[in-house]
Amino acid sequence: MACQGPMKMGYHGVLRLILPLVLLFLFLYMSITKLRVYLHECIQDGKPCSQIQNDVIEEVKVEPSTSFKLDPSDVQLLEDVLKNCKQHEFQIGRMVEAFRFCVTEKKDILLEEYLTAWRQLIKFMDALGAVFTFISSEAMTKVNILQGYLNGEHGKHYRTVTSMVKYELENEVVNFKELPPNHVPSGCRTLLRLHRALKFLEVFLYNLGMSVGRDKTSEMCADAYRKTLSHHHSWLIRQVAEVAFLALPPLEDMYKVVCVSHHKEAKIVLLTTVDDIVKVYNITQEVYTEHGMLDLP
16 A cells, blocks of 8 residues: 555656756756856857847737726735735735835836845745746845845945946946856846846746636746746756746646635736736836846856
8 A cells, every 4th residue: 555655646746756856966967077058048159049140039028917907806805815925935915015116216126125026036936846946046146146236335336226237337347248257247147137037937927827727837837938038048958947847836736825716816916916027127128228238148
């Protein structure tokens, strides 16, 4: 009878159990053999893939949730979830609040609040299991780098995205060429990596919110990844990611993370969340576009 235990776990349970070990051994193998592989960025001839001729990345557009109207009961549900969803380390209410607070009246982004929102996003990824480890660990590294700039000697220049860009450009902190080895990345370069990852999570949450309840989470996540982050990753990392997404928990488990029980509730909560993320993303995108920094290596 003891041998029946793993069988009862089912395919999905076994996959979620062994996949982290497979990924660990893969990364250990790459480290031991010292393969010249860029794990976190797609590089060719010293340039990000987005700069390579004939490799045009289309900006993914997400329709805002304001395209549907919330009736009073929906508004009450949304408020209850954002206020009371505290059964996990990840609290969607705190994340939404941080994204809302980081947008200033002058349409700028407060970096401290932005990082607060990202810490909640990282907790969201962690709540989904080891699948997102390769993204969440990198995101936390970037958050810590930016927090270091905020707390550092020139912290006053890092209060907002615009002030950071202005300061780093004027002081030639931004490196428009390939980053030298052992060189601390600039704030602009670091934020750009989070900015790209934010688009991935935005599209993924949008897919979850628009799902009718029959779609596979792995397919929705893979779709978001292919449209966004995959353009900046090496071929090897893209393959690892595609396999890793197969171990994502089912939709019902994801609903529990954001304290909803069915599709209608998920649509209200997730698409409202996406709205707030889109506003932050678009402002940041405009700043980087204005200064020609969307392809910083």
